[in-house]
Structures are given as structure tokens and as C-alpha cells.
Amino acid sequence: MCGIVGYVGQQNASSVILEGLKRLEYRGYDSAGLAVLQDGKLEVAKHIGRVEVLAKAAAPHRFHGTTGIGHTRWATHGGVTDANAHPHVSSDGKFALIHNGVIENYGQIKKFLLSRGYTFKSETDTEVLCNLIAYHYAKEPAGGQGGFPLLECVRKTLRHVEGTYGIAVLGIDFPDEMVAARKASPLILGVGDGENIIASDASALIGRTRNVVYLNDGELARVPPRNFTVSTLDQTDVSPVVDQITWSVQDADIDGHAHFMEKEIFEQPQALENTMRGRFSADGSTAQFGGLNLTPAEFRQVDRLQFCACGTAWHACLVAEHLIERFARLPVEVDYASEFRYRNSPLDRNTLFFVISQSGETIDTLGAMREAKRKGYRVLAFNNVVGSSIAREADGGIYQHVGPEIGVASTKAFTSQLMLGAMLALYLGRLRDLSFNDGVEYVNALKAAPGLVRRVLEQAPHIRAIAQRFAAASDFLFLGRLSLHPIALEGALKLKEISYIHAEGYPAAEMKHGPIALVSEKCPSVFFAVKGEIFNKVVSSMQEIKARKGPIIAIATEGAELPPGLADEVIPIPDCHEAVLPIVASIPVQLLSYYIAVERGCDVDKPRNLAKSVTVE
Numbered sequence: 001m002c003g004i005v006g007y008v009g010q011q012n013a014s015s016v017i018l019e020g021l022k023r024l025e026y027r028g029y030d031s032a033g034l035a036v037l038q039d040g041k042l043e044v045a046k047h048i049g050r051v052e053v054l055a056k057a058a059a060p061h062r063f064h065g066t067t068g069i070g071h072t073r074w075a076t077h078g079g080v081t082d083a084n085a086h087p088h089v090s091s092d093g094k095f096a097l098i099h100n101g102v103i104e105n106y107g108q109i110k111k112f113l114l115s116r117g118y119t120f121k122s123e124t125d126t127e128v129l130c131n132l133i134a135y136h137y138a139k140e141p142a143g144g145q146g147g148f149p150l151l152e153c154v155r156k157t158l159r160h161v162e163g164t165y166g167i168a169v170l171g172i173d174f175p176d177e178m179v180a181a182r183k184a185s186p187l188i189l190g191v192g193d194g195e196n197i198i199a200s201d202a203s204a205l206i207g208r209t210r211n212v213v214y215l216n217d218g219e220l221a222r223v224p225p226r227n228f229t230v231s232t233l234d235q236t237d238v239s240p241v242v243d244q245i246t247w248s249v250q251d252a253d254i255d256g257h258a259h260f261m262e263k264e265i266f267e268q269p270q271a272l273e274n275t276m277r278g279r280f281s282a283d284g285s286t287a288q289f290g291g292l293n294l295t296p297a298e299f300r301q302v303d304r305l306q307f308c309a310c311g312t313a314w315h316a317c318l319v320a321e322h323l324i325e326r327f328a329r330l331p332v333e334v335d336y337a338s339e340f341r342y343r344n345s346p347l348d349r350n351t352l353f354f355v356i357s358q359s360g361e362t363i364d365t366l367g368a369m370r371e372a373k374r375k376g377y378r379v380l381a382f383n384n385v386v387g388s389s390i391a392r393e394a395d396g397g398i399y400q401h402v403g404p405e406i407g408v409a410s411t412k413a414f415t416s417q418l419m420l421g422a423m424l425a426l427y428l429g430r431l432r433d434l435s436f437n438d439g440v441e442y443v444n445a446l447k448a449a450p451g452l453v454r455r456v457l458e459q460a461p462h463i464r465a466i467a468q469r470f471a472a473a474s475d476f477l478f479l480g481r482l483s484l485h486p487i488a489l490e491g492a493l494k495l496k497e498i499s500y501i502h503a504e505g506y507p508a509a510e511m512k513h514g515p516i517a518l519v520s521e522k523c524p525s526v527f528f529a530v531k532g533e534i535f536n537k538v539v540s541s542m543q544e545i546k547a548r549k550g551p552i553i554a555i556a557t558e559g560a561e562l563p564p565g566l567a568d569e570v571i572p573i574p575d576c577h578e579a580v581l582p583i584v585a586s587i588p589v590q591l592l593s594y595y596i597a598v599e600r601g602c603d604v605d606k607p608r609n610l611a612k613s614v615t616v617e
């Protein structure tokens with residue numbers, strides 16, 4: 001979603017901001033803009049389209065000031081136009097503001113401001129904020145002559161606001177400072193040497209500093225080049241904790257790959273190693289986690305697990321459900337976070353709640369988590385971004401440790417979530433009835449996963465050729481059973497996201513109850529045909545598709561005996577333990593979707609309408 005960068009220091013602010021905005025492009029946006037304080041005025045440029053368009057307009061000779069704010073906008077209120085792009089400037093020309101989030105009561109505020117003579121140039125909810133700041137500034141005894149601090153005007157404004165926000169504000173009477181504030185939209189303060197940066201995402205500031213302060217909901221920061229302060233909406237001073245970002249700017253670089261998605265697909269063996277590191281017991285029979293904050297005895301009290309997430313992370317929950325029920329014999333419920341938070345589902349008393357989120361900022365997942373906590377449940381999280389809102393608000397959790405995921409289509413974060421789900425199933429199973437020997441076999445299987453993934457990745461040229469053959473299809477079916485049903489859903493989601501081909505994932509046997517109507521020569525079906533008790537059933541489903549002239553791509557266990565001629569293409573995957581199978585089976589569908597999207601000339605890392613982290617409802 002929208003991206004925020006603000007800079008105050010000694011350098012040309014527009015250059016720093018443009019570099020930060022480029023690093024935020026992956027979040028998804030439709031327009032970009034910046035405002036710089038210089039010569040006692042606000043210089044503003046904003047345009048629909050890419051950051052390069054803005055960069056051309058914001059030539060350094062025009063923007064020479066050292067205090068500025070910049071934004072990439074993902075439209076919510078108001079169409080994609082130059083006027084609706086941020087920053088917005090108050091109608092008296094004194095304040096500029098950028099905003100992520102949604103101001104729900106903007107209609108009332110706008111009516112009030114119009115009655116006081118303020119005017120509006122955009123259709124956005126955001127513009128009310130800068131005009132309300134101007135109103136509070138002008139209203140003070142000093143008559144807007146600089147007697148009343150910017151921080152206080154922002155604070156007064158935010159007290160009237162319902163909704164969500166991450167904002168950064170400049171004022172012409174405050175040449176060397178910006179004010180930032182957040183509620184439910186992430187905001188990080190990067191602490192530099194004689195300079196400070198505000199950003200919605202660490203990747204925007206990692207090139208300048210690794211020292212960061214994660215602002216909490218309801219906090220405001222006054223940010224001059226040195227000695228920033230943090231306080232709350234009710235004027236309580238906060239002692240900020242400065243954290244260190246552990247990954248480097250290289251981790252967020254494309255490193256010679258055509259796309260971040262490609263880079264991240266091929267990083268998966270290493271990412272899986274990182275997710276597992278230090279998380280097996282000394283006797284090699286179970287998993288161990290440092291941050292769950294529950295004792296084994298407390299885990300034994302749990303009768304049921306409830307998982308919530310969105311999108312790809314929701315698919316990871318479905319796989320976790322399968323493995324936990326299978327190996328720990330504990331019942332698991334999985335809900336879309338967006339549904340859970342409103343449907344008031346009855347929860348058993350001894351339910352343990354888990355959320356899964358790569359970004360840790362998905363607003364629906366955060367909302368579901370807060371709802372569960374409000375009801376008194378303990379909530380644990382799988383999360384990749386250290387210091388994210390979910391990581392900070394959860395009662396405990398497990399970091400994925402896969403480094404920044406920049407591609408909008410999640411790949412390495414997904415397989416790492418599958419790994420954590422498999423490890424949790426093992427841990428819970430060993431607390432119950434899973435034997436020592438079965439535990440050792442399970443651990444060894446997990447440790448083998450990176451090598452197996454590497455073997456599937458070696459088939460990239462073969463999968464690319466298959467992608468070229470089917471890239472013109474208008475519909476795809478992805479069909480799998482048991483733990484591979486979620487991988488079928490994930491395959492369909494991946495393809496839709498980046499190639500814009502209509503795709504559906506289904507349990508293979510359910511295909512007869514509707515989706516089979518789509519089958520034709522132009523609708524390929526991707527089947528997971530793996531050895532095991534349901535192999536023959538899957539083969540029967542394949543026959544039914546073949547009988548209707550549907551092309552078949554089979555992702556099949558090496559050596560599995562498919563009837564000759566049944567599959568048009570076969571992608572072999574290694575035979576492996578049930579806990580690892582979803583991870584291994586994910587790789588071919590990631591590669592297939594990626595190569596199809598490339599073949600169709602799609603912008604893989606910035607798919608239309610999508611955002612990396614969905615921070616609005």
C-alpha cells in the first residue's frame with residue numbers, strides 16, 4: 001500500500017526521498033509525490049505513474065531544501081489523479097502532509113473546515129488533515145505567527161480523527177523539523193548522524209541507517225535533525241527504544257535477477273535453513289522455539305488451535321491445520337482474518353490463537369489478533385518483519401528469518417511459514433503421542449527440505465518450457481488433495497496475481513462438482529499426483545479431465561506410474577515426508593506462475609492493483 005519517506009538533515013532531501021520511494025515501489029502504488037521546505041516555502045511535485053516520472057519533475061536544482069516528505073499512493077478515496085496524489089497542502093499554503101490509512105470521519109471534518117473558509121483541491125480523505133492542522137495553528141493566541149508548535153497542532157488534529165493513519169507533516173514556519181504520527185499504519189523513525197528519516201517500511205531507510213525506533217499506535221514524533229522526541233496523543237512523553245535492523249541493503253537488492261520474485265524463489269533453500277536454524281532439540285527428536293512464552297505444561301492445556309491470516313498466509317494456515325491435526329491430533333480451525341474479526345465466532349476456553357503474517361502489518365490480521373486478545377485469548381504469531389505491529393502486539397511468536405521479501409507475490413515467506421507450521425506440528429505432537437523415533441525421522445525430513453527444494457529448482461528450464469507452451473491460456477485449474485489442496489489454492493493465487501489469468505484451486509475430487517464446466521482445450525489443469533493412498537483417486541480425476549480434452553500438467557512424485565499419455569507435461573518432485581511435501585510441491589507452481597507471467601510480459605514485481613502489505617480494510 002502507500003509508502004512514506006520523510007527526511008530532515010544536511011543532504012538534499014528530494015534525493016534521499018526519491019531513493020527511499022524507489023525502495024518502496026514493491027508495496028504497490030499508482031502515483032508519487034514529494035514536498036520540500038525551502039526558501040520559506042513548500043515546493044511540491046506529484047504525478048500519477050512511477051517514481052521515475054516524479055524523479056524527472058523533481059530535478060535537484062528545483063528541489064534543494066534539506067527537509068522534505070515523499071509518498072507513493074495506492075488509491076482508496078478518490079481516483080488516480082495528480083490532484084489526489086500526496087503530499088497535500090493546506091489551503092493557506094502553510095502545511096504539507098502525507099498519509100497512509102483511511103480517515104473515516106473526513107466528511108464531517110471537511111464540512112466544518114469548509115464552513116471556516118478552507119478549500120479543497122482533491123477528492124481524498126487526507127486533505128482534511130492538513131487543513132485541520134492549519135485551522136488549529138491559526139486559532140492559537142499567537143495568531144499563527146509561529147507561537148504554537150507544529151507538534152501540538154498535529155496532536156489536536158488527530159484527537160478529532162476516526163480511522164487509521166501514518167502521517168508525516170511539514171510546516172513553513174518550522175524549517176528544520178517534521179512531525180510524524182501513527183495509528184494502525186506502520187511508521188519507523190531511522191536515527192542517523194545529524195539526520196533523521198521517517199518511513200513506512202525499513203527498506204526505505206536501510207541505505208542510511210540501521211538504528212530505528214518503531215513508533216507505536218497513538219504516538220507522535222517531533223523530528224528535527226538531532227534529538228527527536230516521542231509522545232502520545234494525551235501528551236505523555238515516551239522514552240523511545242532504538243532497535244537495530246539486522247539485514248543489510250544488499251538483502252533488499254535484486255542481485256542480478258530479472259525480478260525480485262525470481263530472486264526470492266531461488267533463495268528458498270537458504271531461507272528454509274534460516275527458518276530452522278537453532279530450532280531443533282539436542283536429541284534431534286523435536287522442535288524448540290525461543291519466543292512462544294508458553295511452558296510445555298501450558299501447551300498441554302490447549303484443546304484447540306485457531307489460526308487466522310489473509311491470502312497466501314491463510315494457505316499456510318491450512319497446511320498447518322492438516323499437519324497439526326495429523327501429527328499432534330489437536331483440532332484446528334482456520335479463518336480468514338477479515339471474517340474472524342467481525343463474525344464473533346464462539347471459541348472454546350482452552351483455545352490457543354495463532355496469526356500468520358509475513359509483513360506483520362496486514363490490517364485484517366492485526367484486527368483479528370486484537371479481537372482475540374480482547375476476548376482474553378493468548379495470541380502467538382509467525383511473522384517475518386522484525387518489529388512489525390503484529391510482532392510487537394503478539395503474546396509470543398516465531399520469526400521466519402527469511403530477510404526482506406520484496407516481490408508482491410509471496411514465495412520464500414510462504415515456504416518458510418509452511419516450515420514453521422510443520423515444526424509446530426512436530427513440537428505439539430511430541431508433547432502428546434508422537435514417538436521419539438517418529439520425531440527423529442520427522443526432524444531429519446525437515447532438515448532435508450532445503451536440498452529437496454534445490455533439486456526442484458534445477459528443473460526451472462523444463463518448467464519454463466511448459467510455461468511457454470501454456471502462457472496463452474485464459475483459465476487454469478489447480479487440483480490437489482489433503483495437504484496439497486492449500487498448495488493448489490496457492491498455485492491459483494500466484495498465477496492470478498502476476499499473470500492476470502483466471503485460475504481456481506480446488507480439492508481434486510471436488511472438481512466434478514462445478515469447475516469441470518470450465519474444462520476445455522484452452523483450460524489446462526495442474527494436478528498434484530503424489531504417491532500415497534489417494535494417488536489412484538487423483539489419477540481418476542485426471543482421466544475425467546482428459547476425457548474432456550483438458551490439457552494436464554502433472555506435478556508428480558518421481559517414479560509415480562501415471563498411465564501413458566495421461567499428462568501432457570510432467571514435473572517430477574522428489575518423494576518426501578508428508579511434513580515436507582507441501583514445501584517441495586510449492587516450488588513448481590511458483591516457477592510455473594512466474595514464467596507464465598514473464599512470457600505474457602507482465603510486471604511481475606509490481607502487479608496491477610496489488611500491494612505487498614494490505615494496511616487498509
Ligand code: AGP
Nearest residue numbers: 311312313357358359362409410
Ligand atoms: C501473496 O502473494 C499475496 N500478495 C497476499 O495474499 C499476502 O499473502 C497477504 O496480503 C497477506 O500478507 P501478510 O502475510 O503480510 O499478512
